[in-house]
Amino acid sequence: xxxxxxxxxxxxxxxxxxxxxIRSGCYASGDKLPGERILARxxxxxxxxxxxxxxxxxxxxxxxxxxxQGTFIKNPSGEILQSALMSNFLTDTAxxxxxxxxxxxxxxxxxxxxxxxxxxxxxxxxxxFNEKVEICSxxxxxxxxxxxxxxxxxxxxxxTGNDILVNLMxxxxxxxxxxxxxxxxxxxxxxxxxxxxRLIIKAMETGDSEAAKKAMKEHLEGIFKGVKATxxxx
Numbered sequence: 001x002x003x004x005x006x007x008x009x010x011x012x013x014x015x016x017x018x019x020x021x022i023r024s025g026c027y028a029s030g031d032k033l034p035g036e037r038i039l040a041r042x043x044x045x046x047x048x049x050x051x052x053x054x055x056x057x058x059x060x061x062x063x064x065x066x067x068x069q070g071t072f073i074k075n076p077s078g079e080i081l082q083s084a085l086m087s088n089f090l091t092d093t094a095x096x097x098x099x100x101x102x103x104x105x106x107x108x109x110x111x112x113x114x115x116x117x118x119x120x121x122x123x124x125x126x127x128x129f130n131e132k133v134e135i136c137s138x139x140x141x142x143x144x145x146x147x148x149x150x151x152x153x154x155x156x157x158x159x160t161g162n163d164i165l166v167n168l169m170x171x172x173x174x175x176x177x178x179x180x181x182x183x184x185x186x187x188x189x190x191x192x193x194x195x196x197x198r199l200i201i202k203a204m205e206t207g208d209s210e211a212a213k214k215a216m217k218e219h220l221e222g223i224f225k226g227v228k229a230t231x232x233x234x
Contacts, residue, residue: 012143014045014053022062022073033063033071059151062170074167096182099175100224106169107153108217114159115204115212122159123204126152130197137190145190146180152197156216159204182227189226196222 018039021027033039033054040047054071057063065071114122132148135141150173157166169176184190196219203211 010045010049011052011056014039014043014049015056017043018053018057019062022057027073029073031073032069033073035070056147059147059154096179096227097224099172099179100220100227103176104217104220106165107156107220108213110157110160110162110165111200111204111216112209112213114156115207115209117161118159118204122155123201125155126159126197126201126204129155130194130201133197134194137194142181142184146177146184149180149193150176156200156204179227182230186226186230189223192222192226193219 018033027033034042036047036050036054039050043050054063058065058071062074063071064074118126129148129152133145133152136145136148153176154166154169157169196215199215200212200219203209203215
């Protein structure tokens with residue numbers, strides 16, 4: 001029954017339920033999302049879980065909050081590609097390697113550009129999400145850490161000012177989340193992730209594009225090296 005589930009489980013189920021409605025076309029692109037009270041009643045969960053699910057759906061690009069108007073459905077671009085790859089993702093190392101390569105191609109250059117134009121507020125947002133990564137890691141809150149890490153990297157893309165780039169990566173967010181699950185329980189990768197994030201933030205604070213690119217490249221390559229090491233053990 002609902003009251004016996006853990007809070008994190010309820011929030012995840014609520015997230016999945018609303019996401020499924022968007023993907024199935026129950027809510028069309030541009031539609032206004034029903035209010036928290038209505039969703040809570042329909043999904044038989046608390047409003048806190050609905051609120052958390054909506055926040056996460058906004059962070060991955062499926063929803064958009066408009067000041068004074070409400071929350072609206074965004075076009076779930078890339079869902080077909082994501083569905084096609086997801087079933088084999090955890091067992092197909094070739095797909096994982098290509099996804100890491102995609103991230104290197106996109107995120108390294110994006111970080112360099114973001115370093116040139118990020119505002120003080122955007123850099124502070126990055127710092128907050130890295131702190132959440134640290135806090136969740138210390139609490140062994142894997143799901144919370146993954147969400148914070150996803151948002152850290154997404155905010156770098158946001159700082160480039162290129163909405164198309166943000167939407168492109170939002171389109172494969174489920175794959176990006178699964179990628180993080182693979183190395184989430186490896187202590188050495190957790191410490192490396194936090195330290196690398198700090199280097200990225202430091203380079204962006206000084207507007208050093210090349211240092212920012214270098215920090216992101218080394219970060220992604222370090223994570224990939226750790227994940228790749230697990231392939232030989234399976």
